[in-house]
Amino acid sequence: MSSLRLPLLLLLLAPSPLQPSLLPQLDTPEVKATVARLILSALERATVFLEERLPELNLDGVVGFRVLQEQLKGIQEERAGDPLLRPLSLRVGRLAGRLVTLLHRSISYQKLSDPTYLREFQPTIQPGFWKLPHAWTRTNASMVYPTFEPEDSFSEDSSDRCLVQLLGTGPDRSLPCRLSDFCRTLMTRAGCSGYCLSHQLLYFLSARMMGCTKGLFLQSQHYMDLFCANMMDLNRRAEAAGYANPTQDIFMENIMLCGIGGFIDFYKLRWLEAILSWQKPREGCFGKPAPEDDRLSKATRYHQHFLSRVKRREKQFTDGCSAHNTAMAVGALGGFLYVLMEHPRAQGKALQSTPSLPSSS
Numbered sequence: 001m002s003s004l005r006l007p008l009l010l011l012l013l014a015p016s017p018l019q020p021s022l023l024p025q026l027d028t029p030e031v032k033a034t035v036a037r038l039i040l041s042a043l044e045r046a047t048v049f050l051e052e053r054l055p056e057l058n059l060d061g062v063v064g065f066r067v068l069q070e071q072l073k074g075i076q077e078e079r080a081g082d083p084l085l086r087p088l089s090l091r092v093g094r095l096a097g098r099l100v101t102l103l104h105r106s107i108s109y110q111k112l113s114d115p116t117y118l119r120e121f122q123p124t125i126q127p128g129f130w131k132l133p134h135a136w137t138r139t140n141a142s143m144v145y146p147t148f149e150p151e152d153s154f155s156e157d158s159s160d161r162c163l164v165q166l167l168g169t170g171p172d173r174s175l176p177c178r179l180s181d182f183c184r185t186l187m188t189r190a191g192c193s194g195y196c197l198s199h200q201l202l203y204f205l206s207a208r209m210m211g212c213t214k215g216l217f218l219q220s221q222h223y224m225d226l227f228c229a230n231m232m233d234l235n236r237r238a239e240a241a242g243y244a245n246p247t248q249d250i251f252m253e254n255i256m257l258c259g260i261g262g263f264i265d266f267y268k269l270r271w272l273e274a275i276l277s278w279q280k281p282r283e284g285c286f287g288k289p290a291p292e293d294d295r296l297s298k299a300t301r302y303h304q305h306f307l308s309r310v311k312r313r314e315k316q317f318t319d320g321c322s323a324h325n326t327a328m329a330v331g332a333l334g335g336f337l338y339v340l341m342e343h344p345r346a347q348g349k350a351l352q353s354t355p356s357l358p359s360s361s
């Protein structure tokens, strides 16, 4: 990576020789402000990408920016941060304002390019849909499945149908929070991994955002505990495997979704560091690493073919930028910034050292 910010971050995060097993401390306001500035710069560059490709982006490519806008708004509203972070609030406010305008314009473009998909999922990119966590919890490792099913059993189409029923945005415009037997079975099935699992979590998270509390949704917290415990396990495995492609996208999606779900242990410093290192410095986007030779690019093409079957509406640009990757990245990074800047109570549990978590080292 040709970027200058990474060595700085590595320096800041280099473990002290006296505390080999601990993540470095983020308890000084100077260090916090430096890390917050790194995240903000990354988010500003990603927003330039959003602006430049706005007419081409579909809903899946902008939903993470709406999540980000809510996170920035949350930071502005709480105003409880350190004095050193206060100058950053201005930058946060400017970025939030730009996003409001861009997201509004994006909806006009989507009305032209994919009006049906927009109607079905528009609530998820409306202001106020995503409510930030005000209480935090952690994942429980004893809820991890003994084995995972193979991933190819996942149907994005069925999952979309269930979400549309929940949102009440189908052609019949029925009331929200509706649940068929088919969706109950699909959304509570044990053993899912990958996008199957993240969409199960998205389903219960959306139910919470919609205020669905009856029937199955009485157990929303249980299912969120279950799914995020498994998403944590999969993210740890992705990290252990060196984030081999194509795991970066689902890795960031898991952080974004479980982070909004209130699972603070997804905000690990070393995961932040990894995500920042994936941003393309020139385009500001996230996506496939630049192919180094023909053989690799053939593998990448094969891969994109595979991915396009998994994520039907993924928008892949010729420069290697991925709309979905970028959206998930900003949603994840916005959560890191939110935790860093506005939740002094939470910080002791997340971005600082986590000696009480044997499995996190």
Ligand SMILES: *[C@@H]1O[C@H](CO)[C@@H](O)[C@H](O)[C@H]1NC(C)=O
Residues within 6 Å of the ligand: 140, 141, 142, 143
């Ligand atoms: C973790 O999950 C297990 C199994 O569901 C449960 O018995 C235990 O109480 C949970 N631990 C915490 C800290 O919630």
